[in-house]
Amino acid sequence: MTEFIQIIVNGMANGALYALIALGLTLIYGVMNLSNFAQGEFAMIGAFGTYFLMQMHMNYMLAIILSFIIAGLIGFVIHILAFHPLRKSEPLNMMLSSLGVSVFLVNLSQYLFSPNPKVVSNSFSEKSIQAFGVFLSEQRILIVIVSLILCGFTYWLLERSKFGRSVRAASLDPDTATLYGIPTNRIAFLTFIFGVALTGIAGGLTAPIYNVYPTMGISLTLKAFVVVVLGGMGNIPGAIMGGFIVGLIESFSAGYISTAFQDVIVFSALFLVLIIKPEGILSKVQGEKV
Amino acid sequence: MKRFKKMFFMMVSLLSVLILLLAGCSAPKGASESDSKKDSSGPMKIGLVTQLSGGGALYGNLMKQGAQLAVDQINAKGGVDGRKLKLLAEDDQANPSESVKVTQRMVSDENIDAWIGTLKSSDTITDIGITAKKNIPSFVPVAVADNVTDSGLNNVYRNVAKNSMQITEMVNYILKEQPHKKMAIIAENTDYGRNIVKIFSEQFEKDGRKITNKELYNVGQKDFNNQLTKIKASKPDSVLIAGLVAEGALIAKQAKQLGINQQLYSFGGFMGKQPMELGGSAVNNLIHTDYFVPTAKDEKTQSFVNDFNKKYGQIPDSYYSAATYDAVYLYADAVKKAGTSDPEKVNKVLHELKDEHTVMGDITFDKNGQAATKVWISQIQDGKQVGIYHAE
Structure with missing residues (x-):
């Protein structure tokens, strides 16, 4: 029984992280129609930002908030250089460009910071709380809390705010939205920056448990794609739900089938969804994308 | 919908191209047969x-x-x-x-x-x-x-x-100096890790001693809670990490956070200063094989x-x-x-x-x-x- 609850707790904790990264990815897809293969690299940027700020004796929470801004700023530059010039061409070109960005950022940070992992330790990272034999580290609790807040905030932003209405209009029909006076280019810009900044925070949050190194983002990008496809490309509630579902599939398949096959099972679930319900499992609940 | 399918196929084909590119980095052909006289007076x-x-x-x-x-x-x-x-x-x-x-x-x-x-x-x-x-x-x-x-x-x-020698030495040490009857292994899913699992289990599982878990992880993986939760549930006397220090240090840390306080063992990957830098207090008391001890x-x-x-x-x-x-x-x-x-x-x-x-x-x-x-x-x-x- 303890093991069962621990498995659920593990799955939810990882799921919260996946949801946060997938959120940025799905947001960007929704507005820019861009499958951003460089998404995970922004987690790496956020993690390195947090590491260097903490080397300067900054408080961890403050460093995380600044890593949001750092990832956003770098996102701004990258958008101008790599995506904005391609906005009118085929989606494939932008996707290829994002792959290039990914390789560029990984290699640049390997050159600047060396491939060796760096350790971030804060006051939570070594401690766990315990109840009935079930353990959860304080850092993971922090991840769950921040992720839920940011997911809620993003949902609110899109559904209730004026900015959100413009984003939804731009993603549904950019041409008509432009005719109605919505600055679609600026909306695309802001969405991209916000999307990668969210992932930057995720990087800062994972730094104390996973260490910081240049290639850390690659596996996160892959997981985020699974989550986004599962929840429906461009579907915000889908990405949040999808994150938790992937986390739970992973922990249950590891716990009751085999740890060696956990990735196999996660990706098999992806294939099943693509065959049976390619528009994503949550498409009925929320038909409209972003 | 149509657009989505198109995107998906593009993604798949792109990924396969990438994999092919990575796999294509093969070695050039062997030695050329040029022969030149050796200078037998120079250095x-x-x-x-x-x-x-x-x-x-x-x-x-x-x-x-x-x-x-x-x-x-x-x-x-x-x-x-x-x-x-x-x-x-x-x-x-x-x-x-x-x-x-x-x-x-x-x-x-x-x-x-x-x-x-x-x-x-x-x-x-x-x-x-x-x-x-x-x-x-x-x-x-x-x-x-x-x-x-x-x-x-x-x-x-x-x-x-060679590698199999260090595995044998580790088993011999544990049999001789440590009381453990039940051990769990968490191993990287490579030739290196799988070999350790195989050889270590064969030599350790005698006279009622048992390997309770053989959990595998991928190189580059960062989260080991799923593996460690399983290990914890079977209550081993000690845990053997069959991997290198980048993952091993994280495993040691995450084990402590899950309340696994058993003795940890590992191999040559834990030599030198890196384990302390990456694992901090979590790797304290870890026992591992080494090829060289400067204080000998x-x-x-x-x-x-x-x-x-x-x-x-x-x-x-x-x-x-x-x-x-x-x-x-x-x-x-x-x-x-x-x-x-x-x-x-x-x-x-x-x-x-x-x-x-x-x-x-x-x-x-x-x-x-x-x-x-x-x-x-x-x-x-x-x-x-x-x-x-x-x-x-």
């Missing part, structure tokens, strides 16, 4: 091929420092039979195709007399295929995969214990440690420098005994060595060129590596 050239830039450069440079120290000492004493030694160290970026290229250049352009390398077993295997064509005595001081000395080459000498009460070891410290201002804390230092001496002594640098004769002398006393232990090469050197059992105690045991 003897020892080629060292290892990683001198990028991630593993730290270890590659330790190898280079060890070799340079030995070369300088030998030259200071007048060289070998009146000829000086010259070390040619080149960077292979731990990249198989680069490694082959560098080795090939050393063999055909530089006419090296002996070869030493590399950091990685897979690169070493392809490189010794090239040196074997000219029978150049080739030393493998660092790479430990079993199959390096399984290829039946007559010119390859490994003066460090052995005359040869102490004079090596002193000389190294004098030259480079630091204590050599892992085997990279020591084993490469030994390799240069093994070659120089063999040339002295053979009275020539002719590869045939030097190889003959090396195969006939018996209990040659070196820093790494007493060296006798078997017919595959493998020596049974010392394997230490070390423990991390308050941020320091301490040698606690080695079989006599």
Whole structure:
């Protein structure tokens, strides 16, 4: 029984992280129609930002908030250089460009910071709380809390705010939205920056448990794609739900089938969804994308 | 919907192209047959091929420092039979195709007399295929995969214990000195990890002793809670980490956070300073195999440690420098005994060595060129590596 609850707790904790990264990815897809293969690299940027700020004796929470801004700023530059010039061409070109960005950022940070992992330790990272034999580290609790807040905030932003209405209009029909006076280019810009900044925070949050190194983002990008496809490309509630579902599939398949096959099972679930319900499992609940 | 399908197929095809690109980096064809006369009056050239830039450069440079120290000492004493030694160290970026290229250049352009390398077993295997064509005595001081000395080459000498030896030593140590009856293994899903699982289980599971878990993870994985939750549920007496330090340190940390406080064991990946830097207090008390202990009460070891410290201002804390230092001496002594640098004769002398006393232990090469050197059992105690045991 303890093991069962621990498995659920593990799955939810990882799921919260996946949801946060997938959120940025799905947001960007929704507005820019861009499958951003460089998404995970922004987690790496956020993690390195947090590491260097903490080397300067900054408080961890403050460093995380600044890593949001750092990832956003770098996102701004990258958008101008790599995506904005391609906005009118085929989606494939932008996707290829994002792959290039990914390789560029990984290699640049390997050159600047060396491939060796760096350790971030804060006051939570070594401690766990315990109840009935079930353990959860304080850092993971922090991840769950921040992720839920940011997911809620993003949902609110899109559904209730004026900015959100413009984003939804731009993603549904950019041409008509432009005719109605919505600055679609600026909306695309802001969405991209916000999307990668969210992932930057995720990087800062994972730094104390996973260490910081240049290639850390690659596996996160892959997981985020699974989550986004599962929840429906461009579907915000889908990405949040999808994150938790992937986390739970992973922990249950590891716990009751085999740890060696956990990735196999996660990706098999992806294939099943693509065959049976390619528009994503949550498409009925929320038909409209972003 | 249509657009989505299109996107998906594009993504899949793009990914497959990437995989093909990665897989396509293959090694160039073997040695060319150019032959040029060896200069038998100039210095003897020892080629060292290892990683001198990028991630593993730290270890590659330790190898280079060890070799340079030995070369300088030998030259200071007048060289070998009146000829000086010259070390040619080149960077292979731990990249198989680069490694082959560098080795090939050393063999055909530089006419090296002996070869030493590399950091990685897979690169070493392809490189010794090239040196074997000219029978150049080739030393493998660092790479430990079993199959390096399984290829039946007559010119390859490994003066460090191979992987299966360290596994056996670990089992022997636990059986002799520790009370554990139930052990769990968490292993990386590679040849290295799976081999440890296989050999360790075979040797440990006797007289009622049991391996409770054999959990696998992928290299580069960061989260081990799922594996560790399973291990915790089966309540083992201790946990063996069959992986390298990047993942191993995270495993130790996450185990503590899940309330696993059992004794941890691991292998050579936990040598040196890195485990403490990456694992902090979580790796304290971890017991692992080691190839070199700088505090060992052995005359040869102490004079090596002193000389190294004098030259480079630091204590050599892992085997990279020591084993490469030994390799240069093994070659120089063999040339002295053979009275020539002719590869045939030097190889003959090396195969006939018996209990040659070196820093790494007493060296006798078997017919595959493998020596049974010392394997230490070390423990991390308050941020320091301490040698606690080695079989006599």
